[in-house]
Amino acid sequence: MSDAYLQGILAREAVDTGPHAPVRGVLTTLTPLIAGWAGNKLLSVSPSGSFAKGTANHSGTDIDLFISLSEETTETLQQIYEKLFDRLTALGYAPKRQNVSINIKVNGYDVDLVPAKRQNALSNDHSLYRRRAGTWTKTNVQTHIAHVRAAGHRQETRLIKLWRNQKNLDFPSFYLELAVIEALRNTNYATLSDRVAACFRYLRDTFSNARFVDPANTNNVISDDLTAAEKQRISTAAGQALNSTWDQVIR
Numbered sequence: 001m002s003d004a005y006l007q008g009i010l011a012r013e014a015v016d017t018g019p020h021a022p023v024r025g026v027l028t029t030l031t032p033l034i035a036g037w038a039g040n041k042l043l044s045v046s047p048s049g050s051f052a053k054g055t056a057n058h059s060g061t062d063i064d065l066f067i068s069l070s071e072e073t074t075e076t077l078q079q080i081y082e083k084l085f086d087r088l089t090a091l092g093y094a095p096k097r098q099n100v101s102i103n104i105k106v107n108g109y110d111v112d113l114v115p116a117k118r119q120n121a122l123s124n125d126h127s128l129y130r131r132r133a134g135t136w137t138k139t140n141v142q143t144h145i146a147h148v149r150a151a152g153h154r155q156e157t158r159l160i161k162l163w164r165n166q167k168n169l170d171f172p173s174f175y176l177e178l179a180v181i182e183a184l185r186n187t188n189y190a191t192l193s194d195r196v197a198a199c200f201r202y203l204r205d206t207f208s209n210a211r212f213v214d215p216a217n218t219n220n221v222i223s224d225d226l227t228a229a230e231k232q233r234i235s236t237a238a239g240q241a242l243n244s245t246w247d248q249v250i251r
Contacts, residue, residue, distance in 0.1 A: 002193035002246050009250060010155055013057040013162065023051050023063050026106045030113075034067055037087045043068040043118060048141045050173055053148040055157040060165055064101070066141050067115045068126065077129035077136045080115050088113075099225075100128045116141075125216070140216035144174060147215045151181040156195050163250050167237050170230050175222050178212045179203065193246070203238035207231065 016022065031045050049064025050056035069080065085102055088095040093104040101112035116126035116139075124142045148157075157180045164171045183202030189195045208231040214220035226234075241249045 003191050005246050006155075006159060006192050006196065006250070009162065010158060013059060013158065015051065015056045015058055017051065017054075022107070022109060023047055026063055026109055026111055027065065029106055030065065030111070033087075033091060034113075037084060038067070038069060041070045041073045043070055048114060048145070049112070050161070052145045053177070054154045055148060055161065055173075055177060057158050057162055057165075060161060062110045062112060064112045064114060067113060069115065069117050071118045071120055073117050077115075077117060077127055078134075080117065081129045081131065084113065084115050097131060099132050100130055114141075137214075137220050138217045139214055139220060143216035144214075148174075148177045148181070151184075153180050153184050153195075155192060156180050156184065156199055159196050159250055160199055163237075163241065164234075166251060169234055169237055170226065171234055172222075172225050175212060175225055178222060179207055179210075182210065182212075197242065200238040200241045204235050204242060207238075208235045 027045065027047070034045050035042050044066075046052070046066050046068070047063065048066035049062065050060070051063060056062075067084075073080065075083065081102070085095050085097060088102060088104055093106075096103040098112065101114045104111050104113065114128065116128045119125040119127060119138065123140070125138055125140050127136050127138055130137055157177055160176060160180055161173065163169075164176060179202065180199055183199040184195060187195070187198055189198055208228070210223065212222040214222055223231075
């Protein structure tokens with residue numbers, strides 16, 4: 001019963017990744033606008049978040065687009081971020097500043113644009129502006145995508161993301177993806193429901209004090225992105241989930 005229920009939710013929430021997928025339409029709309037802003041410094045605009053990792057849900061209408069700019073770009077990361085914000089405002093998109101991204105609505109989709117400057121032509125390492133800290137960090141989005149895809153816990157991750165959204169928890173997606181990987185490390189549960197329950201136990205018992213680092217840059221501590229109180233909220237909600245029926249946990 002529980003596995004069939006969860007599989008039904010996954011089927012309902014399946015995301016189209018084909019040639020006519022909504023993300024392609026957003027890319028088609030935005031790429032020329034971004035190219036007009038960045039000029040010859042633009043290297044690429046590509047899906048970078050859940051869509052690229054296979055961990056997206058239909059109801060989480062979020063699309064992350066990674067804007068790769070040449071290392072020859074003379075502006076600072078803060079200037080790049082603010083100039084993109086100003087251009088989006090001028091184009092009528094009503095952008096919202098987030099930490100490393102700028103959020104806009106396109107065709108009904110929440111789109112997070114992540115501008116970054118490539119560090120050199122020999123790698124995919126990029127520098128990102130971190131607005132809240134007023135600093136920058138090195139990361140590699142391709143490493144993130146490969147790390148999450150290689151772990152193979154896409155179904156469990158998608159269900160935990162749905163739970164997060166439905167319970168209104170502040171839990172950044174990459175942090176969540178790393179937590180699911182850790183929860184299921186060296187485990188061998190036979191059923192989907194057992195694996196999701198294991199994720200909830202980990203979130204309840206271990207998550208709050210666990211340290212997570214960026215697999216592309218160990219100096220970037222992902223677990224610093226939430227306060228102790230925010231982590232405790234996640235832990236408490238996970239404990240409640242373990243004392244509930246599946247239809248109360250995820251709808």
